[in-house]
Amino acid sequence: MWDDFEDFLHYLTVERGLSKNTVQSYKRDLRQYLSHLEKEESVTGFDQVNRQQIMNYLYTLNDKGKSPSTIARLLSSIRLFHQFLVREKKSGxxxxxxxxxxxxxxxxxxxxSSTDVEKLLGLPVKDDLTARNKAMLEMLYATGLRVSEMVALKVSDLHLTMGFVRCIGKGNKERIVPLGDMAKEAISEYLNGPRQRLVKQKSTEELFVNHHGNPLSRQGFWKILKAVAKDVGVTEEITPHTLRHSFATHLLENGADLRAVQEMLGHADISTTQIYTHVTKTRLQDVYRSFHPRA
Incomplete structure (x- = not known):
């Protein structure tokens, strides 16, 4: 059973081209599932697994207090695994x-809010590191990139004259995202001196680097974001994904086409993007209730 599990992980990495983080997520999910089959259901081969045994596993998760979204994710992993086993003739x-x-x-x-975005992007540039921080924040809000996508950017992915950035997203899919004038200006200022001084003599290709001149990590950016938010007086809870959410919502509020936002975000399914239309409706309702005299 566990050999088939390793084959599946290899399939995800090599044939599907999924990211390391995504493969690790499948690995965690399926380890729990296979351990349950061995211990609770006494299964030694996948042809022995039946629908009820999978349902028993899902009931166990529910009893442990797992949320519907977590159980749905785990079931999705289980489905993909069993589909793989059938396709590879490892199970009938x-x-x-x-x-x-x-x-x-x-x-x-x-x-x-637009006010908090302005506070973040109004970060004063005092040195090389704040020039980098401003460039990163402008980049995220201008493009809606995932943080993992942003820290993976190389200098060669930038096309400032044409006003766009090339990004490799989930499933190793490439997309082109426009850059606004404010983002282009902040990134140009970062490239025109600060980045080179941070990199020093290293041949680092990544666009954003830490104070040692090495590629910046997702965790490193998260720490920077929290520190900047505190410095500029943003009291709302903020995560790296908050800027991506704000990018999409503010575009839709200002009349952007849903399909265009889907393409910029790199969503495979438009239903994922539609969550932002619910956000804009909720915000409209809040405004109505706050200001209409008969609300």
């Missing part, structure tokens, strides 16, 4: 067929 059946996915609690993403 897919017991995960016809198992209904739990309805997810659809939480609306938290976004920043």
């Amino acid at each position: 059946k897919d017991p995960s067929l016809h198992i209904e996915t739990p309805k997810k609690d659809r939480k609306l993403p938290k976004i920043l």
